[in-house]
Amino acid sequence: MADRLRDLLDLVLSSLDDDVDGAALAQRAHFSRDHLDRLVAAATGESPVALRRRLLLERAAWQLRAGVPPAEAAALAGYGSVAAFSRAFSRAYGAPPSAYDGDVQLAARNGIHFHPPAGLLIPGAPASGDLTERMVAHHLDRVRELLRAASALEEAELARELRPGLVLVWFEGEEPSAALMCERLVYTLEVWVAAIDGREVPAPREGAWLPRFERAAKDFARIAKRIRDRGAYDDAFVDALCEPPQSFTYGGVLSHVLAFGAVRREALAGVLVQLGADVSCGDPIVWEAAHR
CATH class of the missing domain: 1.10.10.60 (Homeodomain-like)
Structure with missing residues (x-):
């Protein structure tokens, strides 16, 4: 307007x-x-x-x-x-x-x-994207920002255990260092993309975080858009990568990735700030204003 x-x-x-x-x-x-x-x-x-x-x-x-x-x-x-x-x-x-x-x-x-x-x-402009698209885009941009900030730090600093005993995702164990948080942010996205697309899971800790993330992020955004466009949130698939295989809905998986991804990425943001990195506040409102 x-x-x-x-x-x-x-x-x-x-x-x-x-x-x-x-x-x-x-x-x-x-x-x-x-x-x-x-x-x-x-x-x-x-x-x-x-x-x-x-x-x-x-x-x-x-x-x-x-x-x-x-x-x-x-x-x-x-x-x-x-x-x-x-x-x-x-x-x-x-x-x-x-x-x-x-x-x-x-x-x-x-x-x-x-x-x-x-x-x-006051109504906003039409065709600006729905909530799924907005949340996925914000999450991926935020993780990308944090991985870039992490890549500017020394490996020894990233490996420092600044959060001993911290468990961010209930079934994945402790994440005391920025390095482990970065790895799990990337690897869990790779795992879910592989599960939905029926691919083999890549081995963890193979390659730099940013290139791996960019590949997984592109695929995840494509998958989220496909699910949104088809209204397939309640459709289920069998994840053969689980032991034993389990059935999940697409909506549940998207919600899981965004919910636990947000917990992990903001914990990482706090650790990176403690290590001297310069990162934004991460607020979706501020992000949205910058991308209009």
Whole structure:
């Protein structure tokens, strides 16, 4: 959404507690009323006054659900009487304020809604990738960052047992050093790729971490996309690499890799920082902002 439109939406939001009309909103935006109406209507399908009125009703619905009396909600929404508020609310929600306990959001094609306690919910750009794609991409980028940081350190430092007794994955034993954490981050990804694709498992500790990881990461991203596109999360396969062979769902495996991978990678991040490496905070929110 364009920055200017966001400014105009923020203007509407900031006016919710003020006694203003369309002309006053236009004056605050330094536009004529007709120009402001055209801009906002073209982008949202609603005039500034209609958008503001709907957001006030949505906020009132949230307040009513939180126990605010109808008379107070009516005053906060800018209605001169409880009766007028009750009529407007009942038309919008199909129930009177005194009996309402439903959804806060009213139907709106633009997807712009009041977000408690005092904000806006604004839809993102379409086709930006679903949650599976986002989580897989973030995990792989984060591991890649940490392996690069580890490759700049001395082997003796990576082998130091800074976390004696630490168990990160319940069936894999202790991981006291950065070196072992790096190896297991890479090797477990290689193992699961091999299990799903029906390949032989490579021997552990063969080759540098980064090249091995890049190969496994490419395959894992491909596998995750295939599962996502087919909606195959509940499909099962037999992992012949287990002893004895076991059956797993694809969704369970993806969740396992991402969940325990996150535990291990962030433990590794802490050890690398202790060893003097410079790594980012690893927050998916910060990562997402950098990749827009």
